[in-house]
Amino acid sequence: MSALREPALPDGEFSTDPEVVAAHRLDRSGWLPEGTPAGVALARSVADVQAVLRHARATATPVVVRGAGTGLSGGAAATGGSIVLDLTRLNRITEISAEDQLAVAEPGVVTADLDRAAAAAGLRYAPDPASAAISTIGGNIATNAGGLRCAKYGVTRDSVLGLDVVLADGELISTGRRTVKGVAGYDLTSLFVGSEGTLGVIVSAVLKLRPRPAATATVAAYFDEVASAVRAVNDVVAAGLQPAVAELLDAATLAAIEEAEAAAGAGTGTEAAAGGGPVGHKPSAAGAFVLVQTDGPAAVAEAEQVFHLLARHATSVSAADTEAEAERLLAVRRRALPALERRGRVLIEDVAVPRSRLAEAVTEVQAISRRFAVPVFTMAHAADGNLHPIIVAEHGRELDEDVWAAADAIFGMALRLGGTLTGEHGVGVLKRRWLVDELGERNLALQRQLRSVFDPAGILNPGKAV
Numbered sequence: 001m002s003a004l005r006e007p008a009l010p011d012g013e014f015s016t017d018p019e020v021v022a023a024h025r026l027d028r029s030g031w032l033p034e035g036t037p038a039g040v041a042l043a044r045s046v047a048d049v050q051a052v053l054r055h056a057r058a059t060a061t062p063v064v065v066r067g068a069g070t071g072l073s074g075g076a077a078a079t080g081g082s083i084v085l086d087l088t089r090l091n092r093i094t095e096i097s098a099e100d101q102l103a104v105a106e107p108g109v110v111t112a113d114l115d116r117a118a119a120a121a122g123l124r125y126a127p128d129p130a131s132a133a134i135s136t137i138g139g140n141i142a143t144n145a146g147g148l149r150c151a152k153y154g155v156t157r158d159s160v161l162g163l164d165v166v167l168a169d170g171e172l173i174s175t176g177r178r179t180v181k182g183v184a185g186y187d188l189t190s191l192f193v194g195s196e197g198t199l200g201v202i203v204s205a206v207l208k209l210r211p212r213p214a215a216t217a218t219v220a221a222y223f224d225e226v227a228s229a230v231r232a233v234n235d236v237v238a239a240g241l242q243p244a245v246a247e248l249l250d251a252a253t254l255a256a257i258e259e260a261e262a263a264a265g266a267g268t269g270t271e272a273a274a275g276g277g278p279v280g281h282k283p284s285a286a287g288a289f290v291l292v293q294t295d296g297p298a299a300v301a302e303a304e305q306v307f308h309l310l311a312r313h314a315t316s317v318s319a320a321d322t323e324a325e326a327e328r329l330l331a332v333r334r335r336a337l338p339a340l341e342r343r344g345r346v347l348i349e350d351v352a353v354p355r356s357r358l359a360e361a362v363t364e365v366q367a368i369s370r371r372f373a374v375p376v377f378t379m380a381h382a383a384d385g386n387l388h389p390i391i392v393a394e395h396g397r398e399l400d401e402d403v404w405a406a407a408d409a410i411f412g413m414a415l416r417l418g419g420t421l422t423g424e425h426g427v428g429v430l431k432r433r434w435l436v437d438e439l440g441e442r443n444l445a446l447q448r449q450l451r452s453v454f455d456p457a458g459i460l461n462p463g464k465a466v
């Protein structure tokens, strides 16, 4: 690309260095886009973002906005000829207000860094995608990221009060508010949340902070079968308890964790083999594992109630009395993905169903795995019905027809049970062909019309999301 055809960035730089371009081509979905991007704009200011969009509009060049590239649906994967607009250098936290319980942050701020800054003021940024240490606030907003604490604290949208957005024509607008309430006009803030880089570029966000919980308590249990585990979590919810975290792992995932730990030679007992867990239980024999965390002033009392409710259905339950014990129980969940990744290429699905259908969904996923002879391992955010069936193409196997047939069956199952294709990862490219099944023709057509109002020239992330 000649200098004349490059955007002139007042503060940043534009790179066509093949190494820089290669480092910005993919996200974590495993999707391989065709072609090579034209270059990478490393924005350092709002003026840089505006310069890129004005240039893109004038030259009809597609723009792929990028945070940390940890997305799992192909949203930030760069299509051939596009400009990748990297926002990771726009990474200042410009305000933390303890009085108004809010933060103002640029999009490239790493999620965990924002939470750390909030902690210094006794506050917490509640959304906690498992990628918090590596993903950015801009990416979280653009995907409406979820995480472990959603059942109690909501998803990213519930923490976004206002946004500064550069539109496709380069103009900067502000949406939303800094107040607790505010209903002026249509809720454009919510529209930009989850828009996957298709409606505008988020360059600053006003984010809700909450008081940091005074205490946290952790309980974990093993069950003979998934249905009992789900029943137990439903009992917890029905008792009016609101756990901050309720994670479920199925039998296949437990076995994979145990196998990975054994291969790593970590310890000899079954406790060590599974990376921790309720005492006296052999994880590989269990049908499901559930981890529940309560938080707030009543955390310990609530955890006691949770313990008794889980015990009605479980084969073993244990409560963590110390932070080290809580960490040992949490490690079971944390080790699941690495244990699967060592088996081959993973395709992480993200369907959600009404909580009442969760047991059915997990059981159906297991049947789909058998039907297509494709290994599928399920982890779920049990209190909000969001399942991650993880399809593993074991070493030497491609993402072949059977893998996609299994994915198709999983999406069909989620919709049939009254659920959705994606609870938190977004549509990106990977789920685009199923979107009409969920939205219907008219709804999808309206969404495309809406998109063209914001981006009539179609330069923002073409071929993605809607």
Ligand SMILES: Cc1cc2nc3c(=O)[nH]c(=O)nc-3n(C[C@H](O)[C@H](O)[C@H](O)COP(=O)(O)OP(=O)(O)OC[C@H]3O[C@@H](n4cnc5c(N)ncnc54)[C@H](O)[C@@H]3O)c2cc1C
Pocket: 027, 028, 064, 065, 066, 067, 068, 069, 070, 071, 072, 074, 075, 076, 087, 107, 128, 129, 130, 131, 134, 135, 136, 137, 138, 139, 140, 141, 142, 143, 144, 145, 146, 147, 148, 196, 197, 198, 200, 201, 202, 203, 424, 425, 461
């Ligand atoms: C190990 C691991 C664990 C994960 N756990 C979770 C989880 O628990 N919950 C969850 O929801 N997700 C999870 N994810 C997925 C991913 O981390 C999230 O989707 C995250 O929000 C993406 O942030 P990012 O900064 O990497 O964005 P990117 O991947 O760079 O971009 C994602 C999308 O947002 C758009 N975008 C990025 N920044 C902007 C901006 N400033 N303005 C407009 N559009 C923008 C991009 O164009 C793209 O469409 C996980 C991923 C990994 C690898």
